[in-house]
Every structure is written in C-alpha cells, then in structure tokens.
Amino acid sequence: xxxxxxGGVCAAQGFRAAGVHAGVKxxxxxxxxxxxxxxxxxxxxxxxxxxxxxxxxxxxxxxxHLADGKARAVIANSGNANACAPQGEENAERxxxxxxxxxxxxxxxxxxxxxGVIGQRINVEAIEAAVPALCAALERxxxxxxxxxxxxxxxxxxxxxxxxxxxxxxxxxxxxxxxxGSGMIHPNMGTMLCFLTTDCAISPxxxxxxxxxxxxxxxxxxxxxxxxxTNDTCxxxxxxxxxxxxxxxxxxxxxxxLAALRALCTELARKMASDGExxxxxxxxxxxxxxxxxxxxxxxxSVVSSTLTKAAxxxxxxxxxxxxxxxxYSGEDFDPDKVSVRFASAAGDIQVCAGGRGLDFDEDLAKKxxxxxxxxxxxxxxxxxxxxxxxxxxxxxxxxxxNGDYRT
Numbered sequence: 001x002x003x004x005x006x007g008g009v010c011a012a013q014g015f016r017a018a019g020v021h022a023g024v025k026x027x028x029x030x031x032x033x034x035x036x037x038x039x040x041x042x043x044x045x046x047x048x049x050x051x052x053x054x055x056x057x058x059x060x061x062x063x064x065h066l067a068d069g070k071a072r073a074v075i076a077n078s079g080n081a082n083a084c085a086p087q088g089e090e091n092a093e094r095x096x097x098x099x100x101x102x103x104x105x106x107x108x109x110x111x112x113x114x115x116g117v118i119g120q121r122i123n124v125e126a127i128e129a130a131v132p133a134l135c136a137a138l139e140r141x142x143x144x145x146x147x148x149x150x151x152x153x154x155x156x157x158x159x160x161x162x163x164x165x166x167x168x169x170x171x172x173x174x175x176x177x178x179x180x181g182s183g184m185i186h187p188n189m190g191t192m193l194c195f196l197t198t199d200c201a202i203s204p205x206x207x208x209x210x211x212x213x214x215x216x217x218x219x220x221x222x223x224x225x226x227x228x229x230t231n232d233t234c235x236x237x238x239x240x241x242x243x244x245x246x247x248x249x250x251x252x253x254x255x256x257x258l259a260a261l262r263a264l265c266t267e268l269a270r271k272m273a274s275d276g277e278x279x280x281x282x283x284x285x286x287x288x289x290x291x292x293x294x295x296x297x298x299x300x301x302s303v304v305s306s307t308l309t310k311a312a313x314x315x316x317x318x319x320x321x322x323x324x325x326x327x328x329y330s331g332e333d334f335d336p337d338k339v340s341v342r343f344a345s346a347a348g349d350i351q352v353c354a355g356g357r358g359l360d361f362d363e364d365l366a367k368k369x370x371x372x373x374x375x376x377x378x379x380x381x382x383x384x385x386x387x388x389x390x391x392x393x394x395x396x397x398x399x400x401x402x403n404g405d406y407r408t
Contacts, residue, residue: 008145057088069204
C-alpha cells in the first residue's frame with residue numbers, strides 16, 4: 001500500500017536537512033540560499049544530469065564523486081549556477097570539502113549542486129563561512145526539509161516537496177524529495193534540482209536503474225518554456241535503514257520500490273509544471289489510442305511544449321487547432337482523420353474535435369473549463385493502445401517580465 005506522507009527529505013529514517021542564508025543571494029538577506037541534506041550512514045547513490053552539452057561545474061564534480069556509487073550528503077546553493085564561471089570546478093570541490101570537514105566524512109562522499117545566474121563566479125567563501133551554521137541547523141523534521149526546499153528556490157513561487165511510504169520485502173520503506181524548477185524546463189529535465197532520499201536497502205546498480213526508469217516517465221515529461229538548463233540534476237540517496245533485504249535484482253521488491261519512486265517523482269514533476277515562471281495554469285495532456293507508448297509520448301510532449309497552445313490556455317481560448325498543429329509537427333506519423341480532442345477541468349468536459357474536424361461546441365462552457373487552474377487536453381488517436389501523460393503550463397506576460405531582467 002502506497003501512501004503520501006509528510007516530512008519531505010527527512011521522512012526516511014536517518015536523514016537530516018537544513019537551509020540557511022549564506023550570502024550567495026545578496027538582494028534579500030532573509031532568503032535562504034544554501035541547503036544541506038545528510039544521511040547518518042553511507043548511502044547507495046545515483047544521479048541523472050542534464051543532456052545539455054554545456055554542463056555546470058557541479059555536474060562534473062558529481063560525476064567523479066559518484067564513480068563508486070556511494071555518497072553521504074548533498075550541499076546545494078541557489079543564486080549562482082556556477083556554470084561557465086571562473087574556478088568553477090575548484091569552487092564546487094571547495095563546497096564539498098567544507099561540508100565534509102564539518103560532517104567528518106570524505107569530500108568524495110559529498111555531492112554538490114548549484115542553480116541561479118550563469119557565468120558569474122560563485123561566492124564560495126560565503127558558503128564556506130556558513131557551513132558551521134548549516135550543520136548546526138541539521139534536523140530530522142518537516143521544518144528542516146522545508147528549510148532545505150526553500151534554500152534551493154530561484155524564481156519558484158513555492159517549494160516542491162513530497163514524501164511517500166510503502167512496503168518492500170515486508171518492511172516499511174519511506175522516501176521523500178525536495179525539488180526546484182520554474183523556468184528553463186523542457187523534456188529531458190530542465191533547470192531543475194531534485195534531491196531524493198530513502199531508507200530502502202538497494203544496491204547502487206539497482207537504484208540507478210530505478211532512477212533512470214523513473215526520470216523518463218516523470219521529469220522528462222514536463223515542459224515550461226522549451227529551454228534545457230546547464231544544471232539539471234536529480235540525485236537519490238538510499239541508506240538501507242528500513243531493514244529490508246537489499247534489492248540487488250529486478251523482482252517484486254524492485255517493482256514495489258519503483259512504483260513508490262515513480263509516484264514521488266511524478267508528483268514533484270507536476271508541482272514544477274504548475275509553478276512555471278508566471279504560470280496560471282497546469283496543463284495535463286493525455287494521449288490515448290496511439291500506435292505505441294513512445295508515439296503517444298512524442299505527441300503529448302509536442303502539445304505541452306507548443307507556445308501557441310500555451311498562449312491559448314492562458315487566454316482560456318478553446319483553439320483546438322493549435323493542438324492538432326503541434327501534433328502534426330511532432331515528427332510522429334498518424335492519421336489526423338482519426339483524432340478527437342477534449343478539454344476538461346473541474347468545471348466540466350467538452351469535446352471540440354472529432355475525426356480531425358471541428359465540432360459545434362458551447363464556447364462559454366469551453367472558456368469556463370479553461371479558466372480553471374488545472375486544465376486537461378485529452379487526445380484520442382484511434383490507432384492502437386499506446387498512451388502517455390505529459391505536463392506543462394501556460395505562458396503569460398509575467399514570464400517575459402521575470403526573464404527580461406533575471407540577472408538584476
């Protein structure tokens with residue numbers, strides 16, 4: 001039985017977290033800008049990073065530190081991406097070393113992430129000076145997870161935090177996560193940092209396999225603005241304190257773990273899409289009846305990534321032609337004459353297209369439906385059994401305002 005619970009990254013046994021203001025963000029001293037997440041014991045660890053060729057310094061450091069599939073802690077900052085910046089890797093290593101000294105572990109067992117402005121030297125001295133206070137603030141509590149979640153926010157308007165509980169091998173297993181992501185979000189992740197913790201006992205090889213499977217059906221199915229960040233990182237730490245028999249191969253225990261991880265990451269992904277920069281609507285695009293799941297995914301991604309479709313949702317305009325247009329340039333082959341489209345929300349459900357042709361529909365009802373925060377675009381392909389769900393948001397005037405002066 002899988003249940004959503006409170007606690008975020010501190011929900012699992014043996015994990016503590018903290019978030020403080022170090023001074024990376026200089027415009028608001030009340031804003032937390034450095035987070036630390038720590039396990040009481042060594043963890044199996046895995047990560048998925050951006051597919052952008054231009055990668056931030058912390059990613060190169062993490063790739064080296066994850067070579068043995070183990071880690072103990074994560075230190076992360078907001079306000080500076082440490083990407084394309086002077087002494088980038090050196091400063092990322094300094095962040096790891098500072099945390100390691102305070103925690104009494106190897107620097108190689110600390111992972112590091114950054115998010116914020118690209119191209120400027122990070123104020124690593126301020127972070128180093130803040131590490132003692134950061135470690136002193138470590139707690140296993142919902143409040144501590146909340147502090148860590150706020151410390152990694154940039155243009156986010158709200159923290160993203162989820163935790164779940166399930167049963168693996170007869171033992172209660174918990175996992176939790178905090179994430180940030182509001183802009184530069186596009187399928188294949190996008191400026192997102194996501195830190196996941198679990199007390200499940202699982203090998204480095206199997207946790208990496210589970211993370212890869214999960215990212216592909218969660219974070220890689222959201223889109224805000226079509227940009228893919230230099231810093232995308234999704235990390236998972238598993239300390240084994242739940243006491244289950246270690247998962248070393250696929251089977252029922254792996255499947256139970258994977259289902260919980262998917263539920264956790266899917267909810268975090270939806271929260272990211274819903275909090276897109278300036279967004280007023282969460283868009284869920286569900287494609288059914290496609291030739292295959294992959295075909296459905298390609299089509300759904302194209303729809304949620306369409307700027308014109310996003311603009312139509314912003315204006316509560318049931319312009320279904322933009323949906324078909326986005327489907328048509330997705331690169332996927334299908335028969336337009338078999339397609340039907342419906343819009344739905346808490347205000348109702350309305351079919352606007354059948355057999356690839358427009359229907360006479362109640363424009364007032366359609367507008368009412370599209371005025372709700374959560375809006376669904378439901379597409380039936382009539383060609384097979386493939387289906388997929390992707391998430392996005394509308395595009396608003398505020399998106400331009402936020403990104404027009406991001407550095408200032």
